[in-house]
Amino acid sequence: MAIPFTQIPDELLVPGMYEEIDNSLAGSVSDVKRALMIGTMSASGTAAAGKAVQVRSADKARKLFGNGSPAAIMAAEFLSRNTTEELYVLPIAEPDAGLKWTQSFAVSAANAAAGSVAIAINGREFSAAVSDGATASDVSSAITAAVNGEENCPVEAEVEEDSENNRISVRLVSVVKGVTGNCNTVSITSAAAGVSIIAQDAVLGTLSPEIGKPLKNLGAVRYHYIASDFSDKANLKALAAELDDRYTALRQIDGRCFVALSGELGDNDTEGTMLCDAQTVNCPHIILVPRGKSVQHPAVWAASWCAVLSRRLADDPAANTTDTGIDGLEADEFSFDDRQTMLSNGICTYRLDSAGKVLVERAVTSYTKNSDGAKDTSYLDIQVVETVSAVRTKINQEARKRFKTWKLARTEENFGAGSKVMTPGVWISFLCELYQSYFIQEVQWCQDFESYKKSIIVEIKSGSKTRLEYKHKPDLIGQFYIGAGLNQFK
Numbered sequence: 001m002a003i004p005f006t007q008i009p010d011e012l013l014v015p016g017m018y019e020e021i022d023n024s025l026a027g028s029v030s031d032v033k034r035a036l037m038i039g040t041m042s043a044s045g046t047a048a049a050g051k052a053v054q055v056r057s058a059d060k061a062r063k064l065f066g067n068g069s070p071a072a073i074m075a076a077e078f079l080s081r082n083t084t085e086e087l088y089v090l091p092i093a094e095p096d097a098g099l100k101w102t103q104s105f106a107v108s109a110a111n112a113a114a115g116s117v118a119i120a121i122n123g124r125e126f127s128a129a130v131s132d133g134a135t136a137s138d139v140s141s142a143i144t145a146a147v148n149g150e151e152n153c154p155v156e157a158e159v160e161e162d163s164e165n166n167r168i169s170v171r172l173v174s175v176v177k178g179v180t181g182n183c184n185t186v187s188i189t190s191a192a193a194g195v196s197i198i199a200q201d202a203v204l205g206t207l208s209p210e211i212g213k214p215l216k217n218l219g220a221v222r223y224h225y226i227a228s229d230f231s232d233k234a235n236l237k238a239l240a241a242e243l244d245d246r247y248t249a250l251r252q253i254d255g256r257c258f259v260a261l262s263g264e265l266g267d268n269d270t271e272g273t274m275l276c277d278a279q280t281v282n283c284p285h286i287i288l289v290p291r292g293k294s295v296q297h298p299a300v301w302a303a304s305w306c307a308v309l310s311r312r313l314a315d316d317p318a319a320n321t322t323d324t325g326i327d328g329l330e331a332d333e334f335s336f337d338d339r340q341t342m343l344s345n346g347i348c349t350y351r352l353d354s355a356g357k358v359l360v361e362r363a364v365t366s367y368t369k370n371s372d373g374a375k376d377t378s379y380l381d382i383q384v385v386e387t388v389s390a391v392r393t394k395i396n397q398e399a400r401k402r403f404k405t406w407k408l409a410r411t412e413e414n415f416g417a418g419s420k421v422m423t424p425g426v427w428i429s430f431l432c433e434l435y436q437s438y439f440i441q442e443v444q445w446c447q448d449f450e451s452y453k454k455s456i457i458v459e460i461k462s463g464s465k466t467r468l469e470y471k472h473k474p475d476l477i478g479q480f481y482i483g484a485g486l487n488q489f490k
Contacts (some may be wrong), residue, residue: 004405008339017351031393033087033314035306036223036255037074039299040176040209041091042066046478048215048454052221054086055079058152059435065091066314068154068175068227074303076152078227081307081327085225087312090214092230094177098207101174104160104200105188106167107143111138114279121155122185123295123330130192136168137161139195143170143188151481154184161339174205180229181205184263185295198316212238221448222246225310226291227302231259234278243285247389250397254389256365256382258306260291260298261347265338266368268345284367284379287349290479304329305348309363309382317386320479326350331358344368387476398434408468410460422468424458431456431472439474448475 006037009021011287045066049051061075061320062068078087083221112130117139118125130139140159147157153175157206160169169190174181182204190197211230213236228239239257245255266273278288287309291301308326312319331352335340339349339361346366350358363382370376379385404418415421432453437448455473 002251003418006111017293031222032086032225033084033225033310034088034221034223035078035082035225035310036088036090036218036227037078037303037306038090038182038214038226038228039065039070039074039092040094040178040229041071042069042094042175044092045069045071045125047089047091049091050217052088052218052424055089056087058186060382061089062152065089066175068152068156069298070154070180070299072175073152073154073297074227074229075298077300077303078307081304082311084311088223092209092214093312095207095209098177098179098182098399099203099205100177101184101202101205102171102177102252103184103186103202104169104171105143105201106169106198107136108168108196109134109139110194110262111192111466112139113192115190115195117197118187118189118191119143119146119293120185121147121150121153122300124150124153126150129407130190130195134192134195137208140168140170147172152234154181155186157215173308178205179208179232179467180299183297208232208235210238211235211241215239216322217244218242220251220253222255224314225306225308226255227299228257228259229302231261231277231298236286237282237459240281240286242285247285249315256285256286256287256386257311258287258289258302260289260301260305260308261296262291263293263336265290265292265342273344274347275341278347278366281346282367282369284365284385285365287363287382288336288366290342290347292334294329296330301329305360313386315384316443317385318443318477318480321360321363321382322481325353326358329358331356335442357488360443381479384476384481388474391439391474394438395431397473399430401428402430408460410465424460424468427468427470428456431470444477447477451475
């Protein structure tokens with residue numbers, strides 16, 4: 001047999017011992033798992049809007065995207081739960097013409113006694129001290145200092161004085177323009193005698209940035225796990241289009257994106273409810289997280305679910321994620337009937353343990369209907385699309401590693417031991433070996449080797465000497481979610 005040397009020439013005459021080093025068959029090949037947070041940056045951020053940047057610390061995120069911005073908060077939430085995956089952030093500029101969410105709190109004080117003011121912003125609780133005899137101006141200044149001193153606080157505070165009407169207030173303003181601030185939940189209550197604080201009606205933020213162009217700027221880099229703070233119809237449509245395109249055969253850089261839904265569970269026809277919002281998505285790569293009416297911002301929910309489930313699925317795309325815990329979320333529990341409805345409509349479900357901790361019950365994709373509008377469960381669980389993608393990636397990686405410089409033959413000739421000639425039979429053997437030894441025995445992504453072997457069809461494209469075509473039907477392993485028994489006792 002002819003050994004294919006690349007460095008030692010056939011015409012070598014100088015005596016000696018020569019040995020080439022070839023690492024092409026050594027080691028293992030795998031993807032670098034990247035996560036991407038998509039959120040609004042504030043005007044104080046230093047990053048270039050619309051360009052993804054790697055982030056390794058919450059401090060860096062605050063400098064790049066602005067303290068308290070959704071982009072900075074998402075980065076901090078992800079890093080607090082997952083430091084294994086490489087984290088990138090796609091900062092989105094706030095809308096030029098948008099308004100910021102604001103809310104004022106009227107403060108009055110008469111014969112104030114020493115105590116404190118309790119402040120809660122999106123579930124984060126802290127306080128401001130009140131001294132004996134403090135005036136309304138003193139209390140307002142203390143509240144403002146406490147709010148502005150909080151790290152990554154999504155609102156900024158300022159004192160408003162109305163000398164004409166002898167009134168003083170604390171005005172809270174979202175750090176970014178747009179509707180994302182409308183999800184802020186703020187309360188300020190006095191625990192000091194003689195001090196009164198009354199909340200005024202909030203003024204809602206307006207407009208949402210468009211993320212379609214920034215998504216295109218991501219180029220050919222693969223982000224396996226994504227979280228987006230944008231749940232409006234237009235941006236979800238742009239997100240679905242980009243993710244679908246990344247899943248195609250010519251790109252193969254797909255990933256799954258977590259988006260939080262807010263509001264009442266509602267129904268399919270009531271605008272602003274989770275069920276109604278879910279109807280407009282229908283994408284196997286978008287995972288809808290049921291924030292509901294939690295006091296925490298949707299950005300926190302999306303980033304938290306992404307961080308925890310990406311760590312679970314990065315090592316094993318077919319892993320059962322039931323009872324995976326997500327620390328730090330404040331949530332209301334949904335009934336059995338509600339959870340059945342949510343799953344049927346492409347929304348993930350969770351349950352709460354005895355301490356109120358969120359435990360993932362079933363992570364599903366938003367894909368529920370085919371192009372004809374018929375119910376379709378082919379991409380029901382996130383593990384399905386994750387495993388399909390992983391199988392494709394592994395086959396491609398192994399083929400490039402083993403057969404990079406091979407020739408191609410239509411017939412099954414005896415080309416001699418050690419020859420680098422691909423034939424339909426060689427490709428069938430390669431698929432079968434990979435399926436049985438790796439997909440079944442090593443990682444348990446697939447099952448039923450005999451049926452798989454019979455499903456393989458390989459041929460050289462008619463009229464071509466460079467293109468091998470094949471079809472195969474991997475039988476994906478399932479998830480043990482339901483045990484149904486009938487106990488007919490006597």
